[in-house]
Amino acid sequence: MDLLNKLFKPKKKDDTKEMPREKGFADLRKNLQFFKERLKDCDDVVYREFSVGSKSQYGFAIIYVDGMVDKFLINEEILKSLMLEVTRSRPSPGLFSDNIYSLTLKGAVTSGEVKEEEYLDKAMTSLLSGDTLLLVDGYRKVIVIGSKGWTNRGVQEPQTESVVRGPREGFSETLRINTSLLRRRLKDPNLKIKQLQMGKQSKTDIAVAYMDNIVNRGVLEEVNRRLEAIDIDGVMDSGYIEQMIEDNWFSPFPQVQNTERPDKVAAALLEGRVAIICDNTPFVLLVPATLNILFQASEDYYERWFVASAIRLLRYVSASVSYLFPAVYIAITSYHPGLIPTDLALYIAGTRSTVPFPAFIEALLMEATLELLREAGIRLPGPIGQTIGIVGGLVIGTAAVDAGLVSPIMVIIVSLTAIASFTISSYNIAIPFRLLRFMLMLLALILGLYGIMIGILITLVHLCSLKSFGVPYLSPLVGTPYYELKDSFIKAPRISMQKRPESLSGGNDVRLRDKRREGPGKGGKSENGKKR
Amino acid sequence: MARNDEKITSNQLVAIMISLIIGIGILSLPREVTEEAGPDGWALIIIGGIVSTIVAFIITRLGDLFPGQSVVEYSKTLLTTPLGILYSLGFILYFLFFCAFEVRVFAEVLKQFLLDRTPTEVIAATFLLTSAYMVRQGVASMGRMAELLVPAIIIPYFLFLLPAVGQMKYDNLLPVLRTSPLKLLSGAAVVTTSYLGFELALLLQVYMKRPKDAGKAMLIAMPLIMVFYLAVVISTVSVLGIHEVKKIIWPSLAIFRLIKVPGAFLENIHGFIMSIWVVSIFMTLSGFYYGAVLTLSRMLKLKDHSLLVLPLAPVIYFFSLVPDNVAKVYDFLDMFSMYLGIPFGFIFPVGLYVLAKLRGIKPKEGKDVEKPAAKND
Numbered sequence: 001m002d003l004l005n006k007l008f009k010p011k012k013k014d015d016t017k018e019m020p021r022e023k024g025f026a027d028l029r030k031n032l033q034f035f036k037e038r039l040k041d042c043d044d045v046v047y048r049e050f051s052v053g054s055k056s057q058y059g060f061a062i063i064y065v066d067g068m069v070d071k072f073l074i075n076e077e078i079l080k081s082l083m084l085e086v087t088r089s090r091p092s093p094g095l096f097s098d099n100i101y102s103l104t105l106k107g108a109v110t111s112g113e114v115k116e117e118e119y120l121d122k123a124m125t126s127l128l129s130g131d132t133l134l135l136v137d138g139y140r141k142v143i144v145i146g147s148k149g150w151t152n153r154g155v156q157e158p159q160t161e162s163v164v165r166g167p168r169e170g171f172s173e174t175l176r177i178n179t180s181l182l183r184r185r186l187k188d189p190n191l192k193i194k195q196l197q198m199g200k201q202s203k204t205d206i207a208v209a210y211m212d213n214i215v216n217r218g219v220l221e222e223v224n225r226r227l228e229a230i231d232i233d234g235v236m237d238s239g240y241i242e243q244m245i246e247d248n249w250f251s252p253f254p255q256v257q258n259t260e261r262p263d264k265v266a267a268a269l270l271e272g273r274v275a276i277i278c279d280n281t282p283f284v285l286l287v288p289a290t291l292n293i294l295f296q297a298s299e300d301y302y303e304r305w306f307v308a309s310a311i312r313l314l315r316y317v318s319a320s321v322s323y324l325f326p327a328v329y330i331a332i333t334s335y336h337p338g339l340i341p342t343d344l345a346l347y348i349a350g351t352r353s354t355v356p357f358p359a360f361i362e363a364l365l366m367e368a369t370l371e372l373l374r375e376a377g378i379r380l381p382g383p384i385g386q387t388i389g390i391v392g393g394l395v396i397g398t399a400a401v402d403a404g405l406v407s408p409i410m411v412i413i414v415s416l417t418a419i420a421s422f423t424i425s426s427y428n429i430a431i432p433f434r435l436l437r438f439m440l441m442l443l444a445l446i447l448g449l450y451g452i453m454i455g456i457l458i459t460l461v462h463l464c465s466l467k468s469f470g471v472p473y474l475s476p477l478v479g480t481p482y483y484e485l486k487d488s489f490i491k492a493p494r495i496s497m498q499k500r501p502e503s504l505s506g507g508n509d510v511r512l513r514d515k516r517r518e519g520p521g522k523g524g525k526s527e528n529g530k531k532r
Numbered sequence: 533m534a535r536n537d538e539k540i541t542s543n544q545l546v547a548i549m550i551s552l553i554i555g556i557g558i559l560s561l562p563r564e565v566t567e568e569a570g571p572d573g574w575a576l577i578i579i580g581g582i583v584s585t586i587v588a589f590i591i592t593r594l595g596d597l598f599p600g601q602s603v604v605e606y607s608k609t610l611l612t613t614p615l616g617i618l619y620s621l622g623f624i625l626y627f628l629f630f631c632a633f634e635v636r637v638f639a640e641v642l643k644q645f646l647l648d649r650t651p652t653e654v655i656a657a658t659f660l661l662t663s664a665y666m667v668r669q670g671v672a673s674m675g676r677m678a679e680l681l682v683p684a685i686i687i688p689y690f691l692f693l694l695p696a697v698g699q700m701k702y703d704n705l706l707p708v709l710r711t712s713p714l715k716l717l718s719g720a721a722v723v724t725t726s727y728l729g730f731e732l733a734l735l736l737q738v739y740m741k742r743p744k745d746a747g748k749a750m751l752i753a754m755p756l757i758m759v760f761y762l763a764v765v766i767s768t769v770s771v772l773g774i775h776e777v778k779k780i781i782w783p784s785l786a787i788f789r790l791i792k793v794p795g796a797f798l799e800n801i802h803g804f805i806m807s808i809w810v811v812s813i814f815m816t817l818s819g820f821y822y823g824a825v826l827t828l829s830r831m832l833k834l835k836d837h838s839l840l841v842l843p844l845a846p847v848i849y850f851f852s853l854v855p856d857n858v859a860k861v862y863d864f865l866d867m868f869s870m871y872l873g874i875p876f877g878f879i880f881p882v883g884l885y886v887l888a889k890l891r892g893i894k895p896k897e898g899k900d901v902e903k904p905a906a907k908n909d
Contacts, residue, residue, distance in 0.1 A: 335647065339803040447658065448647055449803060453810040454662050461662075464676040465669035478676040479541060 022120045028059045028137035034120055035063055035133075045127075052082055058100050059137035068130035070149025077111040078132065078145060101139040109134065113146025125203060152177065158260035158282070160427065163299045170260045171282035175205050178262070178277050178284065182209060185266040190214075193277075196227065198241070202234030205279040206241070209265070214272040216506035219288055219469045223274050238278040238285050245276075245287070247467055252432035255468040257289035259426075264298045272505025288468040288504065290475055292488050295319070297425040300491050309490035316489060318420035323433045325417050326363045327440035327452050329410070333359040335448030354404035360445040362406050366414040367437070369396060374418070475503040540736070542745040544675030548819065549730060549753035551678045551685065554760065555816030556637040557726035559782040559809075560862070561761060562768040564726075566777045568719030571704065572711045573765050579720040581758030584727035587878050588754050591730065592747040594885045595737035597895050603734035603884075604830040610887050619880070620831050626876045627824035628844070629868050630728070632851030633861065634817040635660055638810075640858050641782060646806050656852055659817070664845050666818040667825055668838045671739045674822060678815055685812045686760065692801050693767055696791045700770040725869040726761065728877045729816070730754065732823050735830075781858065785809075821848070 025031050032047065039045045049061045062078060082104070105114065117123040123142040127133050130148035155177065158170030171178045179193050190212040198206050206227070210220055226245040235241060242256045243249065259265060260282045265275045268286045276285040286293075295315055300308040333352065337345040355362055373392035377385045397415075400406045417437070424430040436459060443451035466473035476484030480503045486492035487501065500509045540548070565573030598606040603623070608616030639655040647655065666674060711719075730750065737746045768783050771790065777783045788802040824844055829837035855861040 336803055447650065447654075449807060450642055450646055450650075450655070450810065451658075453807050454658055457662055457811065457814055458665060460680065461666045461669060461673065461677060464680065465673040472672075472676055474676055474680065478679040479544065 024140040061135045064132040069147040081110045117142045175279040181262040199235040204235040207277040209275040237281045254428040257286040258283045288471040294429040305493040318423040322421035327444040330359045331444040331448045351407040538672035539741040540675035542749045545749040546753045547678035547682045551815035552819035553729035562783045569711045576723045580723035585754035588730040588750040602738045626872045630820040631848045635852040663818045667822045
């Protein structure tokens with residue numbers, strides 16, 4: 001963390017330093033002048049001056065940013081109520097003449113979210129986040145009316161994590177919608193959503209969500225400490241934050257989980273983890289993240305345990321296939337053909353007889369082609385993406401074999417590794433295995449099976465030393481009480497997972513009670529059985 | 533960031549001990565015990581195991597007398613400073629020699645069974661460097677690694693052994709206990725070197741979350757190792773027969789050449805058994821390597837041990853290449869066991885304990901005794 005501070009604390013003064021605080025002026029025109037000067041050449045800002053009163057003696061002005069506000073709200077709740085309805089009602093004359101400002105604040109503006117602001121700079125930030133400023137002539141304070149209302153994508157099905165069974169709601173780009181999706185799932189005062197702003201220019205809203213009674217205090221403090229240490233001009237995506245708060249940025253393994261699914265976040269909060277929600281992105285960060293957690297899909301918890309366990313085991317197997325397969329092929333064909341049955345060894349040698357390359361070059365060629373195809377397919381629109389698949393799979397695959405450049409077995413191996421890496425639930429944990437595969441292939445080329453063992457050992461040592469916010473990356477496989485293994489390679493029956501993982505939560509560890517067995521005559525599932 | 537500030541659990545100490553002690557010794561263990569006691573080799577394993585368990589337990593009792601201190605510090609208290617430093621230096625030398633043997637025997641075995649054209653030097657160097665990476669990560673990572681790998685070493689070994697059950701001829705183990713007790717005892721002295729490694733607890737106890745549990749951990753770890761050794765010796769001797777075992781340099785590996793897995797994809801499982809041994813010996817090497825580095829860093833009162841890791845690698849590499857061939861390696865190993873292994877593993881720790889008891893030292897509860905100890909709490 002010292003390193004992080006050193007790297008990210010600006011040594012030189014920069015021009016993005018905070019502006020001096022300026023209080024408002026009593027004169028309406030001066031106030032307007034201030035905003036117009038600061039917002040010069042900002043043509044999306046709308047100023048509207050109007051007068052209220054029988055003789056139009058009270059000057060008012062509203063300022064808002066066009067497109068970011070709810071126009072209906074401004075027309076109905078501010079302009080209409082101030083200009084028309086106030087004159088119709090008959091407030092007591094003493095109050096009316098005495099303090100037009102407090103009358104406006106308390107009696108005239110019918111909008112729900114209203115606050116006062118003393119400093120113009122702060123009011124400016126609110127204005128630029130979509131609030132409407134109401135200035136009253138003769139008063140220093142600015143009335144800030146919450147009127148955020150821009151068009152947004154709405155709640156849609158998450159693109160990256162689709163499920164067969166489970167809720168189909170996904171996070172959206174607006175922070176408020178995202179927090180509401182969480183609040184709907186956890187209607188508990190212990191769900192805390194603490195907001196802060198990040199980015200000197202972007203002033204992005206960040207929310208840190210956690211369950212007050214479950215969260216691991218140490219992790220929470222560490223999250224806050226690392227978030228405060230960030231000093232950056234703008235935050236475009238939660239990925240910015242992820243890269244600034246992760247423990248080890250030389251590691252190929254992600255140490256922060258990201259998800260688009262509110263149910264996943266809610267479940268994580270119930271395990272005592274901390275969520276970092278960032279405005280303008282549907283990706284919510286979850287810390288701490290362990291290898292095991294990254295291998296889980298939310299569906300694992302909705303399916304019955306037997307199915308879920310089998311699928312989870314399959315995922316671990318496919319990760320090792322995607323990691324090991326090409327390297328093992330290289331090692332066996334070039335160093336240890338004696339380890340496999342003689343018939344198979346002869347067959348492989350036969351198919352490779354026309355191949356002009358050594359096994360390593362052959363494998364490297366095909367693996368590189370695969371990565372190219374995958375990368376080409378990702379950013380293309382759907383129909384073209386499929387064309388790429390056909391071109392790559394059929395044309396290149398078949399043609400390369402027909403031309404005798406690669407052996408058919410190599411094509412099978414490459415396809416297997418590709419399919420295996422697609423079965424891993426999240427994209428960011430599949431990548432390290434894809435990358436490390438090449439390291440392993442190189443080691444297999446130099447030292448055969450022993451090289452592969454060396455590669456595996458290096459990877460394991462790295463994984464063992466890695467931590468995510470103080471939690472060992474490999475827990476609960478190591479260093480935790482054995483009951484936590486119920487939610488690792490397998491998923492034990494829900495009824496047997498009665499405790500929260502100790503490695504993640506801070507105390508308060510009972511999450512489920514088996515009332516069917518505890519009390520006589522009480523049928524049905526326990527009420528405390530919170531779904532993950 | 534200091535890498536030694538994290539503590540290990542008692543389970544991790546058990547795992548470290550198991551992965552540390554099961555090393556190159558096991559390859560030749562059936563041959564050694566059979567040479568000493570014929571069909572009664574298994575009895576030697578039991579005697580050696582019991583003695584080692586007792587000594588291992590005494591070591592942890594010794595650590596309990598000096599909470600927050602490792603042998604580097606309390607040997608100075610017990611033996612006076614110059615002798616204490618000498619003891620620590622000897623300890624380092626002992627660890628380094630052990631590492632060198634592990635590396636050399638490993639390289640030789642690998643060359644014979646897996647990579648017959650790769651130079652020994654390359655195998656030794658790559659293995660040593662990988663281990664250096666492990667040692668740099670510190671004790672907590674090593675604990676986690678051991679916890680992860682011990683099942684990966686033990687379970688596949690027994691799985692691969694399963695098909696051999698049909699080939700075992702138990703009359704190879706007859707007659708039972710015809711060796712004279714005196715012969716058994718002298719043979720046990722040789723066998724005990726296979727149990728060396730537990731003395732690392734002299735250093736590791738300080739890094740436990742609850743150092744008091746170290747004794748219990750040792751009482752779990754040592755018998756488990758004994759059972760594993762027994763399984764290896766009995767299976768090897770019963771498959772190969774006494775005369776065969778005596779002739780083969782690494783009988784524990786040789787039996788896997790005979791085993792055919794029914795209906796399996798694999799022609800030869802010895803390649804995969806070798807992979808398991810790579811892992812096992814890797815942990816042994818890393819443990820002793822860490823012991824050397826840790827002793828040195830505690831002597832120099834360094835906060836972070838990782839600076840010392842790479843400078844020691846060439847020393848181990850050099851030592852490992854001194855013997856000309858495998859036979860010489862084993863000659864050296866016998867000498868080493870006699871003059872360094874038994875003293876540092878058995879005699880000195882017990883001596884220190886007796887000395888501490890004679891002086892009537894009582895454990896000081898919850899007090900930081902010395903500065904370096906306090907840092908690591």
